[in-house]
Every structure is written in C-alpha cells, then in structure tokens.
Amino acid sequence: MSFLLEAKGISRAFGGVQALNDCSLHVEKGSIAGLIGPNGSGKTTLFNVITGYVRPDQGLVNFAGEDVTNARPDEIFSKGVGRTFQLTRIFGRMSVLENMLVATQRDESWLKGLTRSMSSASEVDAAMDMLEFVGIAKLAKLQAGSLSYGQRKLLELAYVLIANPEVILLDEPAGGVNLTLINEIASKIRLLNKEQKKTFLIVEHNMEFVMNLCDSVTVVNQGHTLMSGTPVEVRADKRVLDAYLGGGEEEEN
Amino acid sequence: MSTPFLSFGGVIAGYGGGDVLKGVNFSVESGGVTSIVGPNGCGKSTLLKTVSGLLKPRLGSITFKGESLVGKTPKAILQMGIVQVPQNHSLFREMTVRQNVELGAFLIKDKAVVAARYEKVCELFPVVSERAADRAGALSGGQQRLVEFARCLMLEPELVLLDEPSMGLDPKTLRAMFATIKTMNAEGRTVLLVEQNARQALKMSHKGVVLENGVVRLSGSGIDVLNNPEIAALYLGGSITHK
Numbered sequence: 044m045s046f047l048l049e050a051k052g053i054s055r056a057f058g059g060v061q062a063l064n065d066c067s068l069h070v071e072k073g074s075i076a077g078l079i080g081p082n083g084s085g086k087t088t089l090f091n092v093i094t095g096y097v098r099p100d101q102g103l104v105n106f107a108g109e110d111v112t113n114a115r116p117d118e119i120f121s122k123g124v125g126r127t128f129q130l131t132r133i134f135g136r137m138s139v140l141e142n143m144l145v146a147t148q149r150d151e152s153w154l155k156g157l158t159r160s161m162s163s164a165s166e167v168d169a170a171m172d173m174l175e176f177v178g179i180a181k182l183a184k185l186q187a188g189s190l191s192y193g194q195r196k197l198l199e200l201a202y203v204l205i206a207n208p209e210v211i212l213l214d215e216p217a218g219g220v221n222l223t224l225i226n227e228i229a230s231k232i233r234l235l236n237k238e239q240k241k242t243f244l245i246v247e248h249n250m251e252f253v254m255n256l257c258d259s260v261t262v263v264n265q266g267h268t269l270m271s272g273t274p275v276e277v278r279a280d281k282r283v284l285d286a287y288l289g290g291g292e293e294e295e296n
Numbered sequence: 297m298s299t300p301f302l303s304f305g306g307v308i309a310g311y312g313g314g315d316v317l318k319g320v321n322f323s324v325e326s327g328g329v330t331s332i333v334g335p336n337g338c339g340k341s342t343l344l345k346t347v348s349g350l351l352k353p354r355l356g357s358i359t360f361k362g363e364s365l366v367g368k369t370p371k372a373i374l375q376m377g378i379v380q381v382p383q384n385h386s387l388f389r390e391m392t393v394r395q396n397v398e399l400g401a402f403l404i405k406d407k408a409v410v411a412a413r414y415e416k417v418c419e420l421f422p423v424v425s426e427r428a429a430d431r432a433g434a435l436s437g438g439q440q441r442l443v444e445f446a447r448c449l450m451l452e453p454e455l456v457l458l459d460e461p462s463m464g465l466d467p468k469t470l471r472a473m474f475a476t477i478k479t480m481n482a483e484g485r486t487v488l489l490v491e492q493n494a495r496q497a498l499k500m501s502h503k504g505v506v507l508e509n510g511v512v513r514l515s516g517s518g519i520d521v522l523n524n525p526e527i528a529a530l531y532l533g534g535s536i537t538h539k
Contacts, residue, residue, distance in 0.1 A: 057434055058431070058434060060430070060434055079466075080466070081438075081466045081468065081469070082436045082437070082438025082439050082441075082442075082464070082465060082466050082469055083435060083436035083438065083439045084436070086436075087436065087437065182337075186312075189311060189312065189314075190337065191336050191337040191338075191340075191341060192336075192341070192383055192384070192460070193336030193337065193492065194336045194337045197336070215464060218463045218464055218492075219336075219383070219460055219463050219492055220336060220492055221333075221334070221335050221336055221492050221494065221531050222492070222493075222494055222495065222531060222532045222533035223335075223529070223530055223531050223532065223533045224335070224336065225533060226533045248438075248464070248465060248466050248467060248470065250467055287466060287467065287468060288467050288468065289467060289468030289471060
C-alpha cells in the first residue's frame with residue numbers, strides 16, 4: 044500500500060506537556076482525509092510536525108516515499124506540501140493581489156524573486172482566477188490587513204492553492220466562515236480533488252463538512268491516534284462519541 | 297417608550313478610507329441573547345468594536361441604558377459593565393492561565409472578590425482549574441478560547457459581547473459553550489454575539505439581526521430569521537425549516 048503522506052509514531056512534548064504521544068496518520072494519494080479530535084488533542088502540532096515547523100522527539104514523516112522528518116518548512120513546501128494556518132498568516136500591508144503574487148514564486152530562486160520588479164500578466168491572471176475561485180476577487184486591490192477574519196481564511200486558501208502543491212493541509216478551513224460559503228469551499232475542494240487529483244488533509248470541527256467531504260478520517264485524542272476509518276465507521280465508534288462528539292445523540296439540524 | 301438597553305442609531309464606522317458600517321439601526325433588549333449574522337466582511341466584528349470603544353463611529357449614536365457610548369474609552373465602557381471577547385486570540389501567551397483569567401478583574405481591587413469570582417469561573421470552565429499553572433500559549437486554540445470566556449466573566453458584566461464564540465471549538469466543547477451562553481444569560485447577563493455558526497446561534501437567540509454590506513438587512517426573532525428562505529440560502533447554507 045502506498046501512502047502519499049505518512050506520519051509514524053510521532054511524539055513531541057512542550058515543556059511538561061506531551062502534545063503528541065505515538066501518533067500516526069496516513070493519507071492515500073488522491074484522497075481527502077480528515078483529522079479530528081478534541082481541543083488540545085494535538086491536531087495542529089501534528090500539522091506542524093508534518094510541515095517542518097516543529098521537530099518531533101520521536102517518529103518519522105514520509106512524503107511521496109521520501110523521509111522528510113527533519114526537513115525545513117520551505118523544503119517541505121517546495122516538495123509539494125502546502126498548508127493553511129488556524130490563525131491566518133498574510134501580509135497585512137500588501138494588497139490581496141500582491142499577497143497572491145508572493146505565493147506564485149515557489150518555483151524560482153530567491154535572487155530572482157527579490158530582483159524582479161513585476162509579475163507577468165499571466166501570473167496576475169492566474170492570481171485573479173484563484174481569487175475568483177474562492178469568491179474574493181472583488182477585494183483584490185484592498186489591503187489584506189483590512190479583510191475580515193473569514194475573508195483572510197479565503198485568501199489564505201487561495202494563497203496555498205496557487206502554489207499548486209500536491210497535498211494540501213487545511214487547518215480549520217470552515218472556522219469563521221459563513222455556512223453558505225462553507226458549502227462552496229467544500230465543493231471547491233471536491234472539484235480540485237476530482238479534476239486535479241489534489242490530495243487533502245483537513246483539520247475541522249464542523250462535522251457535517253468533514254463527514255460529507257472526507258474519504259477517511261483519523262481521530263486523535265490526547266496526542267494519540269484513537270482510530271482511523273471511513274466517516275461512517277468513525278461516527279459509529281463509541282470511543283469517538285465519548286472523546287469527541289459527546290452525548291451520543293445526533294445534532295438536530 | 298422606555299429607554300432601550302442598547303441602541304444603535306445611524307452608525308457609520310470604518311477603518312482608513314472606507315466605511316464598513318453604513319448606517320446601522322437596531323436595538324437590543326435587556327436580558328436577551330441577540331445574534332448578529334451575515335456574510336464575511338459585512339461589518340459584524342466592526343459593530344462590536346464600536347460598542348466596546350475599540351473603534352469610534354464617524355457618525356451616529358450608540359447608547360447603553362440611555363447613556364452615550366460614543367467617544368468613551370474602552371476602560372470607561374468596561375466600567376459601565378460591557379465586556380467584549382474578541383475574535384482573535386488575545387491571551388498573554390507567556391502568562392499562566394490563572395494570571396490571564398485574573399487579569400479580567402483588573403478593575404477590582406478587593407483580592408477576596410477576585411478570588412471568589414475565580415472559583416466561580418473555574419466551576420463553569422473546568423479547563424481553567426485543570427490548566428491554571430500552565431502557560432496560556434501552551435493551550436490549544438480551542439482551549440484558549442474557553443479561557444478568554446472565563447476571563448470576560450470576571451467583571452460580572454451586564455452586557456457581554458462575543459465575537460464568534462464557537463470558532464475553533466470541537467463539537468463537545470461547542471455544545472458546552474452554547475450552554476454556557478445560556479447560563480450566562482439566565483444569570484441576567486444580556487448577550488450580543490456575532491456568529492458564523494448561525495443556525496445554532498439563532499436557535500438560542502431571542503433576536504436575530506442580519507447585517508449585509510454594513511446595514512441591517514433584516515431583524516426579528518431568532519426563529520424568524522432562521523426560517524427566512526432568502527437569508528437561509530444566502531448565509532445559512534440552504535433552507536431548512538425550524539420550529
């Protein structure tokens with residue numbers, strides 16, 4: 044079985060807190076995988092380990108058959124692993140479009156990136172297309188710092204997509220986004236998955252979003268993998284109900 | 297007519313060159329839960345900031361029990377009994393959870409009162425007592441949210457402003473959070489909240505206000521707003537009938 048992305052036996056402590064404790068996860072090529080778990084269970088830390096922002100105390104990360112455990116964030120990014128953050132990271136004093144143009148520079152050397160003065164018309168077009176795709180094209184000329192929280196999340200999504208990574212890690216893409224837009228984001232993810240064969244790993248608390256979208260779901264609890272399975276299996280698992288979903292009853296909606 | 301609890305009259309406000317709020321009119325009744333919903337960027341957070349004094353409106357009036365809030369400092373507004381929990385994480389990461397929560401009572405000099413309130417808040421939010429001695433920055437995003445909530449209650453405010461309280465919370469904690477809002481409200485606190493999790497918010501709200509492009513598009517009971525087919529299609533992810 045070949046996994047595009049695999050984390051094996053990851054442990055990591057911060058001070059006295061064991062954020063991850065023998066945590067494992069794998070993502071099949073071309074799939075949409077979900078990662079869920081209670082607040083504080085280590086989901087974001089696992090993202091940070093996979094993308095090189097945090098080094099694990101123990102364990103291995105493989106991407107496309109290559110050991111990337113101790114690679115730097117930029118190395119992992121240039122191999123084709125893109126991510127968004129729970130709290131958005133954008134250049135507030137630059138326009139929305141300029142933020143996008145920064146993200147198009149993945150394939151060039153840093154010197155070229157620094158010395159060129161203009162982005163080509165085709166880069167601008169591609170950036171505008173992507174902003175259109177996430178529904179914020181009309182904000183292109185605004186300072187990114189003036190966007191609302193939800194709009195920043197959409198900009199960050201566009202920002203990651205335009206770098207054209209093979210696997211895309213999304214940290215709470217639906218958080219702070221209105222319900223109609225959440226449905227649109229879900230259909231966009233599905234489209235990218237179907238047509239461009241993009242692989243996704245998504246952390247999200249919106250269960251409707253996760254269960255409708257994901258092919259497989261991994262549940263972490265207290266830094267450890269509780270289980271992995273299809274959304275149906277996860278939903279029915281008593282341990283998941285106790286640790287995460289709570290109560291056992293369906294949300295009436 | 298009696299004096300409204302909180303009232304907005306023609307409020308125009310924004311940052312830099314542009315106006316985000318373009319003439320907002322509505323009022324909030326005492327003792328209820330009011331939810332403001334609407335698309336991303338419609339001015340929901342901006343509206344809360346005009347109440348807490350973080351942003352001064354260019355034009356218009358905001359009154360709290362008949363007294364104008366416009367031009368008052370955030371501290372003066374806090375002293376009137378209005379506390380805001382902001383949308384962005386706002387804890388001091390290098391301080392402990394307990395220190396952060398106690399900071400919420402910075403206006404109160406009596407240490408015994410602070411200690412008593414801290415105990416009360418711990419009962420509502422177990423995460424506070426469990427992680428009291430940990431650095432706030434070591435908590436997950438969702439846990440930090442709960443600590444911010446706990447902190448806001450330390451002043452026992454009359455009006456609580458919540459900017460997306462549910463953001464980043466897991467389903468179990470989310471339910472606990474909405475239950476906590478109900479408890480707060482039952483204790484007599486009026487709640488004005490902004491929420492993208494609009495279905496759940498409106499269901500528990502006495503009043504719903506839909507903000508669109510900086511003006512009030514619709515207001516009514518929470519259920520009426522929830523059942524408005526146009527609003528549902530635009531912002532609630534489709535139409536479902538609620539009773």
